[in-house]
Amino acid sequence: MYRLRLYVAGLGPAVERQIAGVRSLLDAACGGGYELAVCDILEHPLQAQEDTIYATPTLLRLRPPPTARVVGDLSDPQRVVKGLVLAGNGG
């Protein structure tokens, strides 16, 4: 089971679309084998600091190791799967 955290800048229609896009991509890439937490940096700047986040959107792979991240455009499935080293079976 992958544990992932998505950092966004505030909440609103555009960010909701961003989140839905990531969920859709993860559904296709690893089926139901993931847990995605969404963290709004405007509300949780200290959490972002702990995870050394420097930009939004950032998608973090927390578990299983290795940790990995993709920063910037999250609309390209190949880019996200390669960047997070997703195996497609939920780890």
Add this chain to the structure above:
Amino acid sequence: MNKKRILVIDDDAAVRDAFRLALLHSPYLLLEADNGEDGAALCAAEEVELVYLDLRMPGIDGVETLRRIRAVKPDLTVYIVTAFHRELFDDLVTARGEGLDFELLRKPLRRQQILDITNGVLGAEPGPEG
């Protein structure tokens, strides 16, 4: 082939220099403005694919500059460049409430971070963690 254009709006010459140096050998063309009014006007007049916008500036601040940019370029990717502190975020929460879209980039900036986020937005592949 035309180079993709990036606009940096920041009153701090050192920050503009940091972007210029980081992107010196990149396949992008960097435009600069040292205040929000000129930046918003440049954004309206030029084809730009990515904007790095300082939050705190003399004259009109980053949020007001963003309002002006959004009036003419609603889909343009705009990064607000700021330290990640709650006290700096009040204006951004208000901006979100107005329906203004933006992303965040943390100050201080490192050269590699500027490169990574620029490539990440404009299409290059991500690098490995660490």
